[in-house]
Amino acid sequence: MRILILGGFDLERGFSSLLPICTLHERVAAWKEVSGRQIQLYIGDTMDYEALAAVFQDVQPEAVVHFAEQRSAPYSMIDRKHAVFTQTNNVVGTLNVLYAMKEFAPDCHLVKLGTMGEYGTPNIDIEEGFIEIHHKGRSDVLPFPKQPSSFYHLSKTHDSQNIMFCCKIWGLRATDLNQGVVYGVETDETMQDARLATRFDYDQIYGTALNRFCVQAAVAYPLTVYGKGQQTRGYINLRDTIRCIELAITSRPGEGEYRVFTQFTEQFSLVELVEMVVRQSQRFGLEAQVKHLPNPRVEAEQHYYNAAHTRLIELGLEPHLLNETVLESLIGLAIKHREHIDRNLILPTVNWRMAKNEVSRTSSR
Amino acid sequence: MRILILGGFDLERGFSSLLPICTLHERVAAWKEVSGRQIQLYIGDTMDYEALAAVFQDVQPEAVVHFAEQRSAPYSMIDRKHAVFTQTNNVVGTLNVLYAMKEFAPDCHLVKLGTMGEYGTPNIDIEEGFIEIHHKGRSDVLPFPKQPSSFYHLSKTHDSQNIMFCCKIWGLRATDLNQGVVYGVETDETMQDARLATRFDYDQIYGTALNRFCVQAAVAYPLTVYGKGQQTRGYINLRDTIRCIELAITSRPGEGEYRVFTQFTEQFSLVELVEMVVRQSQRFGLEAQVKHLPNPRVEAEQHYYNAAHTRLIELGLEPHLLNETVLESLIGLAIKHREHIDRNLILPTVNWRMAKNEVSRTSSR
Numbered sequence: 001m002r003i004l005i006l007g008g009f010d011l012e013r014g015f016s017s018l019l020p021i022c023t024l025h026e027r028v029a030a031w032k033e034v035s036g037r038q039i040q041l042y043i044g045d046t047m048d049y050e051a052l053a054a055v056f057q058d059v060q061p062e063a064v065v066h067f068a069e070q071r072s073a074p075y076s077m078i079d080r081k082h083a084v085f086t087q088t089n090n091v092v093g094t095l096n097v098l099y100a101m102k103e104f105a106p107d108c109h110l111v112k113l114g115t116m117g118e119y120g121t122p123n124i125d126i127e128e129g130f131i132e133i134h135h136k137g138r139s140d141v142l143p144f145p146k147q148p149s150s151f152y153h154l155s156k157t158h159d160s161q162n163i164m165f166c167c168k169i170w171g172l173r174a175t176d177l178n179q180g181v182v183y184g185v186e187t188d189e190t191m192q193d194a195r196l197a198t199r200f201d202y203d204q205i206y207g208t209a210l211n212r213f214c215v216q217a218a219v220a221y222p223l224t225v226y227g228k229g230q231q232t233r234g235y236i237n238l239r240d241t242i243r244c245i246e247l248a249i250t251s252r253p254g255e256g257e258y259r260v261f262t263q264f265t266e267q268f269s270l271v272e273l274v275e276m277v278v279r280q281s282q283r284f285g286l287e288a289q290v291k292h293l294p295n296p297r298v299e300a301e302q303h304y305y306n307a308a309h310t311r312l313i314e315l316g317l318e319p320h321l322l323n324e325t326v327l328e329s330l331i332g333l334a335i336k337h338r339e340h341i342d343r344n345l346i347l348p349t350v351n352w353r354m355a356k357n358e359v360s361r362t363s364s365r
Numbered sequence: 366m367r368i369l370i371l372g373g374f375d376l377e378r379g380f381s382s383l384l385p386i387c388t389l390h391e392r393v394a395a396w397k398e399v400s401g402r403q404i405q406l407y408i409g410d411t412m413d414y415e416a417l418a419a420v421f422q423d424v425q426p427e428a429v430v431h432f433a434e435q436r437s438a439p440y441s442m443i444d445r446k447h448a449v450f451t452q453t454n455n456v457v458g459t460l461n462v463l464y465a466m467k468e469f470a471p472d473c474h475l476v477k478l479g480t481m482g483e484y485g486t487p488n489i490d491i492e493e494g495f496i497e498i499h500h501k502g503r504s505d506v507l508p509f510p511k512q513p514s515s516f517y518h519l520s521k522t523h524d525s526q527n528i529m530f531c532c533k534i535w536g537l538r539a540t541d542l543n544q545g546v547v548y549g550v551e552t553d554e555t556m557q558d559a560r561l562a563t564r565f566d567y568d569q570i571y572g573t574a575l576n577r578f579c580v581q582a583a584v585a586y587p588l589t590v591y592g593k594g595q596q597t598r599g600y601i602n603l604r605d606t607i608r609c610i611e612l613a614i615t616s617r618p619g620e621g622e623y624r625v626f627t628q629f630t631e632q633f634s635l636v637e638l639v640e641m642v643v644r645q646s647q648r649f650g651l652e653a654q655v656k657h658l659p660n661p662r663v664e665a666e667q668h669y670y671n672a673a674h675t676r677l678i679e680l681g682l683e684p685h686l687l688n689e690t691v692l693e694s695l696i697g698l699a700i701k702h703r704e705h706i707d708r709n710l711i712l713p714t715v716n717w718r719m720a721k722n723e724v725s726r727t728s729s730r
């Protein structure tokens with residue numbers, strides 16, 4: 001099976017991964033050395049339909065894993081131009097993928113990266129894509145109501161609707177992976193060669209809270225929690241996300257089938273996460289402090305959260321959980337690369353309540 | 366109160382309204398003559414943020430009625446370029462309106478034209494924008510699940526999500542009018558001067574089924590029903606749509622409030638509509654034939670349909686229903702302009718199942 005991985009985003013403003021990352025070409029070459037396998041590489045923009053369609057014609061893919069979207073919520077909230085870019089790039093890019101499938105590879109299976117953030121925090125259990133609703137004596141199974149919380153998350157919701165429609169009218173096959181927050185940097189593949197290492201982002205635009213906490217602990221910077229910290233989300237180990245994509249590809253949906261899998265393995269609140277990092281840091285002799293900041297996002301800070309996530313388990317996923325070993329390796333990584341940590345990248349300067357934000361470098365403390 | 370009406374679409378491919386329509390400038394001048402009132406006119410594109418923002422700065426509107434979207438489902442299904450244009454123009458145009466409000470008129474009330482087509486045909490009652498869902502012992506009031514049925518209808522669903530989000534994060538005020546199919550050409554205003562006449566579209570791209578049936582009856586062309594004809598939708602008289610906009614504007618939502626009104630007054634199936642036209646045509650001495658065509662759309666042809674529509678009634682809407690007088694005037698209009706009817710514009714050549722359609726003129730019969 002050949003899998004086509006589309007594009008990826010370069011970063012603005014000099015934010016960079018804590019770990020030095022090899023170029024795509026270097027990593028493809030390293031993988032060839034390690035595994036003997038050649039990944040066929042096409043560099044292109046999903047907004048360029050002719051280029052995209054040519055790849056579909058050439059490759060005739062069985063499956064396409066579409067990760068080629070603007071991936072940051074804070075980025076989408078910087079200002080109007082970033083919001084419009086995010087929605088145009090993501091929505092039109094995905095429309096182009098759908099048309100290329102219909103025109104040149106109608107049996108291809110689209111595996112599309114969505115996000116748990118499409119759902120928001122409803123006061124009922126979140127189901128995997130669809131919910132059976134009983135209402136005034138009748139019932140139907142309908143798309144789960146979405147309450148996305150940034151222009152980025154909205155773009156994913158728009159994608160989901162467009163994909164569902166194309167499955168219906170054209171008989172396309174698609175799996176929408178509503179992914180939780182990913183943590184971890186190691187997989188069996190990346191561990192085979194240092195050049196295969198993947199990103200570890202901790203900055204205010206691309207970083208995740210857990211990565212930020214680990215980096216803050218490593219440089220004795222207070223661990224910054226946005227708001228009350230009761231915000232609960234689904235989390236998943238990088239190893240498991242890779243396995244989930246594999247499971248999605250190998251269990252092909254039927255013609256016209258639009259499937260939704262929630263792709264996470266555990267739920268944590270921010271406060272739970274930060275406490276885990278504080279506790280683990282002590283084993284490194286670090287005295288981590290916690291500091292609550294005004295929340296730059298507009299989101300419920302105390303809410304019910306319980307999301308179903310059984311379909312990938314049923315397909316064979318064996319979760320790697322967020323245990324002490326994983327935390328130890330993440331904090332250890334931050335300590336190891338301590339001298340590369342830029343404290344000025346950490347504090348949030350994109351406020352959801354403003355139409356225009358300056359993404360500024362902030363002085364430490 | 367000054368109301369800003371944004372833009373409108375020019376037509377491709379020489380489709381034109383059965384009634385000759387004066388230019389916007391001519392109609393504004395005619396309205397000045399008739400009413401003594403001067404409508405301040407700005408011509409611009411919602412995709413041009415600087416121009417749009419300048420109008421908001423200049424006018425400081427209390428309310429903005431946003432009708433400036435690509436409005437045709439078949440148009441959006443012609444091919445990829447038309448789909449991408451529809452979603453980009455509608456979604457980004459509305460994002461621009463939202464940013465202009467936030468930046469330059471944060472108390473302005475957005476009255477946005479949506480469509481009943483956002484909902485599709487669920488097997489439960491359609492509620493006005495939100496539904497109380499009871500699920501596994503808990504409950505919440507959530508956005509009504511949407512199942513839009515064209516790239517055009519999808520664009521409106523995307524808009525709705527974006528607007529709801531901006532009300533939440535920026536405290537904007539908005540009313541989303543989920544409108545049914547509009548029929549009729551007369552209002553108290555248009556009847557005051559022939560130059561104020563509005564459109565009557567019957568072609569395959571911009572026409573509605575009811576207009577098509579009236580035109581077909583007038584020229585003894587079979588009345589073409591797509592598929593089984595049990596497709597049921599909400600309908601509303603043009604007089605009532607105008608009144609609904611007025612009612613929406615005069616009942617201002619609170620800060621941060623996102624309201625949804627379903628804007629229709631009656632439900633009919635296609636078969637019910639066509640039978641009404643056949644019956645009424647007989648009074649003009651016309652022998653109308655009904656012909657079922659393969660459905661160019663992908664939609665359920667037999668389904669449950671019951672949509673709530675009480676909020677505008679509660680605000681004071683007094684419906685003008687689709688009675689014999691209204692049908693008589695519509696068929697009479699078609700007969701009056703019979704010699705301008707172009708039979709080649711009627712038959713559908715945009716098929717939802719195809720990624721590329723040629724919008725061709727079809728020979729009659």
